[in-house]
Amino acid sequence: MMSLRTVARSAPRTFTRLSSTALRSSRVAQPSSLLKSSWAPLRSSQFTSAFSTSQFRQAPEAEVDEALIAKLENELEFENEMKATEQTPASVLDFLANSPFKLKDEPGKEDVSLVRKFGNETITVTFSISDLANFEPDDMFNEDEVLGDDVDPTEGKRSEQSEGEEGLDEELEGGDAPVPCRLNIVVEKPDKGALNIEAVAQDGQIIVENFYYFKDGRMAHGKTADVAHAAQDIYPGPPFGSLDEDLQVLMERYLEERGVTQALAVFVPDYMDIKEQREYQAWLKDVKDFVEA
Structure with missing residues (x-):
């Protein structure tokens, strides 16, 4: 279940105690870094906030800095208060305690990875908190x-x-905010290349969108611009939905056997919400420290 904190952030403070959803309307939406071939328009005026600096031209610099620092401190206090009233979801605690996946979460990064071994296979599931910013409030x-x-x-x-x-x-x-969380799943075998599965975790289910194969396992990750560009020239396979239905079912069972299950589908959006709050608090603190310096 997703928390509703980001609606509370962007709402007037008279309504902030309603509760907190994964929709910060004040942030510019950016495309998920997990989508290799996604297209995003250039920044336009609809994503920007018009403002005027004329009212500050005669104001002392220190006065503006002090006001900004005070506001940042207020936002940090607000986030800390919300965090103090929330408990870590049971889905997150249970998954981290019982799942064969090892969590890789680097502070300051948008992407989170789950990695495990399955026989001679290395399985990596990656998701990104950028999906929270991309989610449209009107969809709810x-x-x-x-x-x-x-x-x-x-x-x-x-x-x-x-x-x-x-x-x-x-x-x-x-609380059931239907925020779809994109998953990039890579199953690798030594000297055999990799399967690259694009899926979505939503409403406690894993929805497979594409099931690709690359002879060169590096193509499945696309960590560099050169690799990502080279992968675009390779035929990875047909759209998943165009496959025979029995084949689709077997491929989904193939993923379940490797731990891409309903438990993971519930864990991802819940952990993504925790990660987003942690990164937002760190961002507030970093900006405040910079202005104070």
Whole structure:
């Protein structure tokens, strides 16, 4: 279950105690680093905030610095308060205690990896907290889906003030934010290349999107620009959905046997939320320390 802290961050402070979802609208969305062939538009005005510096031109530099430092300290205090009231999800504790995967989480990096051995195979599952920034808030609250096409959206406006906020609070507190978490799964064998599976962890399930094979295992990772470019020229296989249904089922069972299971599908979004909060707090502290120096 995803926490709702990032909605609380971007909301006015009078509503921050509603609860905290994986949608910080104040941050610029960036494409997941796990997608090798994803396309992202250039930055446009819709992702930027217009501001004017004219009001600060006559203000002493120290005054602006002090105001910024105070605000950063306030945000750090707010994050610490939310963290103090939250407990580590049981899904995270159970997975880390019982899973054969070893967690690799480097502070300051967006990507997290799970690595294990399975016979002569090395299995790596990678996911990124950038998916949280990419998730669209409107996807959670689609008025047409909630009301239906034949319902007048203006009906019942008189009770909106009294019931609207309460309903939103219950929606957020319910907590099942359907944030899809992209997985890059690599199964390698010595001198045999690698399978590269692109999948999504969502609603406690692993949804396979592509099942590729590379004779050169390095192509499955694409850690450098040269390798990623070379991989684009190789035929890795057909779209997963175009395969025979029985073949799809067997390939999914192949992954389950190697630990890509429902437990992992539940663990990833929960851990991703913990990671995002930790990195955000570190970012606030680093910026504050820089301004203070």
